[in-house]
């Protein structure tokens with residue numbers, strides 16, 4: 384049941400809260416999820432404000448790379464499965480991060496939940512330019528969690544709060560989460 388529930392819980396983006404999830408009901412989930420067909424992944428950075436975002440981009444990838452999971456995230460310049468980018472995203476008003484296809488679509492996965500393209504994970508600089516480096520990390524580790532196949536997970540206690548908590552105010556401001564948690568790692572190990 385846990386797997387079904389969490390696969391059903393994937394949504395696009397992080398928050399302020401996450402696209403697809405109205406801020407008033409952040410635990411509500413969109414009825415689908417996508418993941419990669421392999422855990423052996425390559426990422427590329429496409430950062431415009433390198434002074435503020437390149438380092439958090441690299442650390443966000445590294446935190447997933449360092450989890451005790453099959454996931455590998457190696458930096459490349461071409462052929463990336465995941466592109467980490469920063470931009471001003473008017474279409475994501477109210478959201479500090481999001482995941483999109485290269486064409487800017489919400490999601491694109493096959494019947495067996497595999498992404499059909501590489502994916503872009505974005506910081507929405509309208510908000511994140513005002514975040515500390517660690518808070519930027521919290522957003523991108525969350526978005527990378529979506530790219531890997533995780534949906535949202537909400538807990539009331541900071542003892543349990545997942546990196547997939549949709550509200551950055553809860554995940555980071557209240558609970559200071561900016562790395563994958565034990566629960567996040569466990570779920571990745573169920574799906575890869």
Ligand SMILES: [Zn+2]
Nearest residue numbers: 395396397401
């Ligand atoms: Zn999210």
